[in-house]
Amino acid sequence: MTGVVIVGGGHAGYQCADSLRRAGYDGEITLVDGEGHLPYQRPPLSKSHLLNDTGEEALLFRTQSYYDDHNIGLKLGHRITAIHRADKQVELDNSETLGYDKLVLATGAKLRQLDLPGAALNGVGYIKSLDDIRYIQSHLNQTEDAVIIGGGFIALEFASTAAKLGKKVTVLVRGQRILANAVTPELSQYMLDIHHQHGVDIRFGAEVDHIADDGNGNVEAVRLKDGTLLPAQLVLAGIGVTADTELAVEAKLLCHDGVVVDAQCRTNDPDIFAAGDSARYNNPFTGREIRLESVQNAVDQAKVIAQVIAGQDAGYHSVPWFWSDQYDIKLQMVGVHEGYTHFYQRGSQEDDKFSLFFFRDDRLIAIHTVNRPADHMAGRKLITAGVSPTQEQIEDVNFKLNSLVKK
Amino acid sequence: MPTVNYVSFDGQSTQLELAEGMTIMQGAVMNGVEGIEGECSGSCACATCHCYVDDAWLAKLPEMSENEDEMLDDTASERKPNSRLSCQIKASAELDGIVIHMPEEQE
Numbered sequence: 001m002t003g004v005v006i007v008g009g010g011h012a013g014y015q016c017a018d019s020l021r022r023a024g025y026d027g028e029i030t031l032v033d034g035e036g037h038l039p040y041q042r043p044p045l046s047k048s049h050l051l052n053d054t055g056e057e058a059l060l061f062r063t064q065s066y067y068d069d070h071n072i073g074l075k076l077g078h079r080i081t082a083i084h085r086a087d088k089q090v091e092l093d094n095s096e097t098l099g100y101d102k103l104v105l106a107t108g109a110k111l112r113q114l115d116l117p118g119a120a121l122n123g124v125g126y127i128k129s130l131d132d133i134r135y136i137q138s139h140l141n142q143t144e145d146a147v148i149i150g151g152g153f154i155a156l157e158f159a160s161t162a163a164k165l166g167k168k169v170t171v172l173v174r175g176q177r178i179l180a181n182a183v184t185p186e187l188s189q190y191m192l193d194i195h196h197q198h199g200v201d202i203r204f205g206a207e208v209d210h211i212a213d214d215g216n217g218n219v220e221a222v223r224l225k226d227g228t229l230l231p232a233q234l235v236l237a238g239i240g241v242t243a244d245t246e247l248a249v250e251a252k253l254l255c256h257d258g259v260v261v262d263a264q265c266r267t268n269d270p271d272i273f274a275a276g277d278s279a280r281y282n283n284p285f286t287g288r289e290i291r292l293e294s295v296q297n298a299v300d301q302a303k304v305i306a307q308v309i310a311g312q313d314a315g316y317h318s319v320p321w322f323w324s325d326q327y328d329i330k331l332q333m334v335g336v337h338e339g340y341t342h343f344y345q346r347g348s349q350e351d352d353k354f355s356l357f358f359f360r361d362d363r364l365i366a367i368h369t370v371n372r373p374a375d376h377m378a379g380r381k382l383i384t385a386g387v388s389p390t391q392e393q394i395e396d397v398n399f400k401l402n403s404l405v406k407k
Numbered sequence: 408m409p410t411v412n413y414v415s416f417d418g419q420s421t422q423l424e425l426a427e428g429m430t431i432m433q434g435a436v437m438n439g440v441e442g443i444e445g446e447c448s449g450s451c452a453c454a455t456c457h458c459y460v461d462d463a464w465l466a467k468l469p470e471m472s473e474n475e476d477e478m479l480d481d482t483a484s485e486r487k488p489n490s491r492l493s494c495q496i497k498a499s500a501e502l503d504g505i506v507i508h509m510p511e512e513q514e
């Protein structure tokens with residue numbers, strides 16, 4: 001028998017299986033994931049997971065019995081190694097083959113690895129998977145000094161977590177500001193101040209020369225190109241990811257930095273779909289092809305695929321949104337701020353409650369909020385509906401923004 | 408282990424025992440109780456885990472944060488005086504037997 005085969009059991013893969021059943025699809029569903037764990041959620045890994053005592057079970061999307069009850073076949077700990085499009089089959093690393101009517105690629109992204117002397121030492125880690133976080137956890141006790149390489153969300157979330165755990169934290173950033181790819185200089189500066197307030201040392205223009213060995217294969221320090229030596233028992237590299245398109249490229253599906261999909265999340269093979277971190281699509285809000293690395297994108301694309309496979313009318317038009325937790329700051333972003341011409345601020349930075357409203361000419365295109373979730377929620381509706389508040393409405397914190405769109 | 412009673416919008420009830428510290432949202436999602444989504448993994452960032460807490464338990468709940476309060480202003484189903492985000496409530500001996508009513512929709 002054949003049905004839907006889903007490659008990857010991350011946010012997109014899991015969601016697709018779940019949504020297929022909710023949409024009434026009653027064919028076979030097989031979810032294959034190379035990691036040997038029940039599908040789990042990644043965002044808490046760099047945030048609350050190391051601080052909570054609820055353990056790994058709390059990361060799971062569902063328990064095993066959910067998959068059994070909904071007749072969703074799981075093949076965990078096995079990678080799919082090839083797609084044979086002509087035969088509509090995939091091949092697993094144990095040489096097993098699976099036939100499919102529809103194939104969903106939810107392969108996510110791959111970690112960018114450090115390419116430095118000392119990168120393989122004991123105590124050098126990453127945060128992408130449950131195994132990664134177990135590794136880090138196993139090094140925490142003997143860690144006093146943690147050095148974090150990278151200035152993006154995951155690096156900074158881990159900096160916040162490590163600082164809360166009482167570690168002395170140094171963050172090494174190559175460029176001149178943190179979160180440079182995600183937020184504007186105002187917000188980078190604000191977040192920098194927050195990290196400073198929590199005793200985290202952030203070095204800009206920092207180039208790592210090598211990671212030094214203690215003589216027993218463990219990390220002892222990080223040496224910068226300018227000669228600085230930073231003691232460290234744990235080095236965390238958060239230097240980004242790249243779309244995992246290996247299978248798709250080999251199967252000669254259209255790819256360029258992501259598997260290219262249409263508004264139904266279909267690749268150039270009508271029986272093969274792609275969603276999540278590995279998919280590139282034409283974003284209606286920016287008018288160009290983009291690839292997003294976010295839960296929202298993975299979940300919403302997966303839902304569209306499930307509906308399309310179940311024979312329903314669906315298209316991917318969601319406004320992108322994202323969040324990050326650092327200390328007691330909740331950062332939320334909606335829309336794409338790139339190409340903005342000006343912005344207005346609501347609330348005040350002194351109160352640690354403010355939002356930046358980005359406009360391209362007279363159109364609201366994005367909102368970045370700090371501890372103002374109501375602005376974020378209203379923003380999702382405003383941007384989706386194409387409604388732009390005026391400067392006065394934005395700056396008046398008593399004005400209810402959602403009144404502009406409420407039914 | 409504390410028990411949580413989930414009552415769906417159409418009145419069906421499901422009883423679960425949750426480990427202490429597990430949130431009401433996690434309990435529902437992990438065990439496939441429909442009506443609570445939990446898209447942001449409990450970060451108080453999505454409001455898809457909205458629930459109505461049975462009045463008898465309201466007074467025992469931890470106070471809500473400003474963030475939760477704001478998120479509740481934009482839930483898909485109507486906010487009521489007993490509205491809470493279920494990812495912000497942890498199962499505990501104190502809340503043993505709590506009754507949670509699901510809203511009509513989450514998004």
Ligand SMILES: Cc1cc2nc3c(=O)[nH]c(=O)nc-3n(C[C@H](O)[C@H](O)[C@H](O)COP(=O)(O)OP(=O)(O)OC[C@H]3O[C@@H](n4cnc5c(N)ncnc54)[C@H](O)[C@@H]3O)c2cc1C
Nearest residue numbers: 008010011012033034043079080107108276277293294295
């Ligand atoms: C630490 C961390 C924190 C994050 N925090 C946030 C956040 O706060 N907010 C937010 O919106 N996003 C966050 N993200 C990003 C978010 O988790 C990703 O965008 C999301 O997981 C993408 O889902 P996906 O299904 O595309 O990929 P993934 O979740 O990466 O899943 C892909 C899966 O496919 C499997 N796979 C790949 N190839 C094969 C193969 N050939 N055979 C079998 N299995 C295969 C992989 O093993 C993997 O399990 C975070 C990510 C990380 C790592």
Ligand code: FES
Nearest residue numbers: 445449453454494
């Ligand atoms: S799970 Fe997202 S707000 Fe509760």
